Amino acid sequence: MNTPADQRAQVLRALDDAAPSMAASLTDAIRIRSINPKYPGQDYQKLVGGEGDMSDFMADLYRSAGASVEMVETEKGRANACGRIPGSGGGRSLAFNGHVDVVPAEASGRWSVQPFEGQLTDEEVIGRGATDMKSGLIAHAYAVKALADAGIRLRGDLILHSVVGEEVGDHLAGTTAVMEAGYKADATVVCEPTNLHDGPPTISPTAPGLLWFSVSIEGKTAHAGLRGHALHPVLDGQSLGVNAVDKLWVIYQALRNLEDEWAYRDRHPLFTPGHFNLLPGVMKANPQGIDVPFFLADTASIQYCALHHPGRSNEEVMEEITRTVNRACAGDPWLREHPATIEWKLEWPPYTLDPGHALLPTFMNAHQEAMGGGTDAAPVQSGFFGVCDVTWLQQQGSPGIIYGPGVASKAHAENESVPLHQLVTAAKTYALAAMNFCGVDAGEDN
Numbered sequence: 001m002n003t004p005a006d007q008r009a010q011v012l013r014a015l016d017d018a019a020p021s022m023a024a025s026l027t028d029a030i031r032i033r034s035i036n037p038k039y040p041g042q043d044y045q046k047l048v049g050g051e052g053d054m055s056d057f058m059a060d061l062y063r064s065a066g067a068s069v070e071m072v073e074t075e076k077g078r079a080n081a082c083g084r085i086p087g088s089g090g091g092r093s094l095a096f097n098g099h100v101d102v103v104p105a106e107a108s109g110r111w112s113v114q115p116f117e118g119q120l121t122d123e124e125v126i127g128r129g130a131t132d133m134k135s136g137l138i139a140h141a142y143a144v145k146a147l148a149d150a151g152i153r154l155r156g157d158l159i160l161h162s163v164v165g166e167e168v169g170d171h172l173a174g175t176t177a178v179m180e181a182g183y184k185a186d187a188t189v190v191c192e193p194t195n196l197h198d199g200p201p202t203i204s205p206t207a208p209g210l211l212w213f214s215v216s217i218e219g220k221t222a223h224a225g226l227r228g229h230a231l232h233p234v235l236d237g238q239s240l241g242v243n244a245v246d247k248l249w250v251i252y253q254a255l256r257n258l259e260d261e262w263a264y265r266d267r268h269p270l271f272t273p274g275h276f277n278l279l280p281g282v283m284k285a286n287p288q289g290i291d292v293p294f295f296l297a298d299t300a301s302i303q304y305c306a307l308h309h310p311g312r313s314n315e316e317v318m319e320e321i322t323r324t325v326n327r328a329c330a331g332d333p334w335l336r337e338h339p340a341t342i343e344w345k346l347e348w349p350p351y352t353l354d355p356g357h358a359l360l361p362t363f364m365n366a367h368q369e370a371m372g373g374g375t376d377a378a379p380v381q382s383g384f385f386g387v388c389d390v391t392w393l394q395q396q397g398s399p400g401i402i403y404g405p406g407v408a409s410k411a412h413a414e415n416e417s418v419p420l421h422q423l424v425t426a427a428k429t430y431a432l433a434a435m436n437f438c439g440v441d442a443g444e445d446n
């Protein structure tokens with residue numbers, strides 16, 4: 001007699017036993033160079049196809065878990081793998097979503113292994129994508145396979161997404177494309193890495209909003225020998241020349257002050273105070289387009305990536321940033337007459353799961369059971385550190401939760417790695433959560 005408790009124990013045991021196979025599959029997956037071909041600075045023609053190869057790899061795993069698979073492709077070489085395991089009826093459907101693309105990695109002295117070699121040790125797998133997020137892809141595929149191998153039929157459908165394009169927000173080729181192709185569920189699990197460190201995965205019901213923008217200013221060029229005359233108002237001052245590099249700091253300092261204001265003002269119970277930030281990641285200035293310091297620079301720009309509190313809309317934050325820049329310009333004699341211009345390059349809305357949604361208790365209970373129960377196994381909730389496809393899933397009508405293996409502080413970094421215990425815990429939690437959320441069919445086999 002196979003009781004529901006026996007079935008659950010069988011799934012958990014099977015996933016413990018599957019740890020070496022999961023690690024081996026992850027190593028194989030890392031060897032597929034699925035670098036996003038649209039990542040800035042990359043050669044599209046050279047890289048396109050890698051994502052499609054990774055989707056094919058996932059399609060095979062989905063088939064081995066008993067799913068029917070369709071490849072959904074909006075751009076050649078960039079197919080998404082979509083799986084479906086029909087339920088017996090009467091239960092809620094659940095989707096697992098993960099992206100197959102990774103960011104570039106250069107083999108350098110700062111990597112201890114070749115980034116796309118995929119190295120396995122007793123405790124971890126190292127390589128590009130180990131954390132972000134091939135471990136999440138492998139874990140959900142193995143979770144579904146463990147359910148099938150145990151003969152467990154769910155009442156609701158399971159939907160599986162391996163999608164392209166996430167790393168540049170290209171959801172129209174990835175997550176939105178598979179949703180529009182009909183691979184929608186009542187709720188979705190985004191399998192991105194949630195713990196910043198190497199403890200068990202945390203549960204993220206919320207993610208910040210992201211804005212990528214540039215602020216550009218103009219100066220007035222003059223010979224380097226005349227800088228002193230242009231700099232000191234008691235001499236010629238700005239009628240002679242204005243070095244745009246000096247004026248850039250007016251903007252920089254204003255947004256730096258706003259960043260501090262966010263740290264004090266924009267508190268959220270699931271984020272560390274100070275998490276929300278305005279990163280000036282690219283700064284460029286030069287005289288007449290030439291990279292030499294022999295004239296006063298007449299053009300300058302800073303590009304920012306802002307991650308803001310999920311309780312604030314992108315529009316509200318854009319308005320605040322614009323106001324801050326305008327106020328800074330108004331206080332400067334040159335910028336008052338030659339105000340900075342802001343260009344918005346990418347707007348990624350924030351996300352928050354309705355606190356009453358069943359996904360949250362489902363994951364809290366599943367995680368605790370996966371960890372062996374008891375108080376030591378208590379799940380931890382956290383805000384997701386960055387943005388992810390959960391936003392676009394929500395826009396397509398499927399609320400989501402973010403939960404997955406990986407050490408978020410190693411995402412996009414050298415020596416990216418994932419501890420094996422996270423892979424196993426995530427797979428167990430996924431399997432139990434699917435049973436809890438979709439319901440288990442109590443047919444004569446069970």
Ligand SMILES: [Zn+2]
Pocket residue numbers: 099132133166192388
């Ligand atoms: Zn990711």
